[in-house]
Amino acid sequence: MExxxxxxxxxxxxxxxxxxxGVIFKRNALGMFMCIELMLNAVxxxxxxxxxxxxxxxxxxxxxxVMSVAAAEAAVGLGIFIAFFRNRISIDVDDANIxxx
Amino acid sequence: MITSVIFFLFAGLAIACAISxxxxxxxxxxxxSLVGVLISLACIYVTLAAPFIAAVQILIYAGAIMVxxxxxxxxxxxxxxxPVVNRLPHLYAIGGILGLVLLAxxxxxxxxxxxxPKQAVNTDETVGKTLSIGAGMYTEYLLPVExxxxxxxxxxxxxxxxxxxxxxxxxxxxxxNELERRNESEIKDEFRIRL
Numbered sequence: 001m002e003x004x005x006x007x008x009x010x011x012x013x014x015x016x017x018x019x020x021x022g023v024i025f026k027r028n029a030l031g032m033f034m035c036i037e038l039m040l041n042a043v044x045x046x047x048x049x050x051x052x053x054x055x056x057x058x059x060x061x062x063x064x065x066v067m068s069v070a071a072a073e074a075a076v077g078l079g080i081f082i083a084f085f086r087n088r089i090s091i092d093v094d095d096a097n098i099x100x101x
Numbered sequence: 102m103i104t105s106v107i108f109f110l111f112a113g114l115a116i117a118c119a120i121s122x123x124x125x126x127x128x129x130x131x132x133x134s135l136v137g138v139l140i141s142l143a144c145i146y147v148t149l150a151a152p153f154i155a156a157v158q159i160l161i162y163a164g165a166i167m168v169x170x171x172x173x174x175x176x177x178x179x180x181x182x183x184p185v186v187n188r189l190p191h192l193y194a195i196g197g198i199l200g201l202v203l204l205a206x207x208x209x210x211x212x213x214x215x216x217x218p219k220q221a222v223n224t225d226e227t228v229g230k231t232l233s234i235g236a237g238m239y240t241e242y243l244l245p246v247e248x249x250x251x252x253x254x255x256x257x258x259x260x261x262x263x264x265x266x267x268x269x270x271x272x273x274x275x276x277x278n279e280l281e282r283r284n285e286s287e288i289k290d291e292f293r294i295r296l
Binding site: 002003005006007008009010011013014015017018019021022025026028030031033034035037038041044045048049051052055056057058060061063064065067068069070071072073074075076078079080081082083085091 | 104105108109112115116119120122123128131132135138139142145146148149150151153154157158161162165166169170173174176177179203207210211214215228229233234237238242245246249252253255256257259260261262263264
């Protein structure tokens with residue numbers, strides 16, 4: 001007996017919610033970045049589950065696209081963090097206030 | 102039966118690691134928790150008959166991306182997060198309402214999913230194998246794959262430009278000099294008017 005589609009979607013929803021909560025609560029830019037990765041993974045799980053239950057390979061192809069976008073995001077995001085750290089000696093998002101006022 | 106056991110084992114592990122990711126203040130502990138989530142999800146992909154995606158998940162996510170993240174954490178030598186200061190207490194009501202909306206949406210999804218197939222449509226074993234993914238990628242979905250290639254090229258160029266050491270002074274110094282210059286010119290103007 002396999003778990004039903006709803007079970008996979010429930011797991012995906014739980015992981016997505018935990019990730020969204022983390023993005024809101026974390027103040028460390030790298031922590032927020034990792035929570036966003038968690039949310040992307042929750043979406044990937046949904047894609048693979050639907051791909052399995054409708055026997056269509058499109059979902060798995062788009063998981064591949066999401067992974068590529070996540071890799072691009074990691075490269076650019078970490079470059080931004082390093083540039084930000086060089087200016088502010090901190091990676092706290094509350095310190096990114098140079099455009100304030 | 103064995104699929105259910107594996108699924109619930111790794112689902113519990115994934116949720117525990119995700120909570121640990123949000124809970125820990127030290128970014129390195131968070132990163133290791135995220136690796137746990139990624140490997141658990143790779144095992145769940147195996148139960149969904151997607152071995153290629155499971156392998157790519159471990160190679161790209163748990164391998165490449167997380168190594169990059171841990172490298173940056175250690176390069177920057179980050180401290181733990183400072184404790185959260187509550188500056189916007191009046192937003193609790195709005196947050197509660199939005200949470201209720203999210204909960205309603207979740208219940209609607211559970212209601213709608215009852216109409217979805219309970220079992221897999223057909224247990225066609227070729228779906229999810231590398232052959233079918235490659236065939237789809239280079240025939241029907243060639244344009245998205247090309248676009249992703251251009252995106253990756255742009256991100257490489259962007260990362261190199263963002264992370265290089267700047268030759269001109271830092272932005273803060275530029276702004277301070279600019280403010281000083283304006284104050285001086287205003288003072289000079291006043292001085293000129295007075296004269």
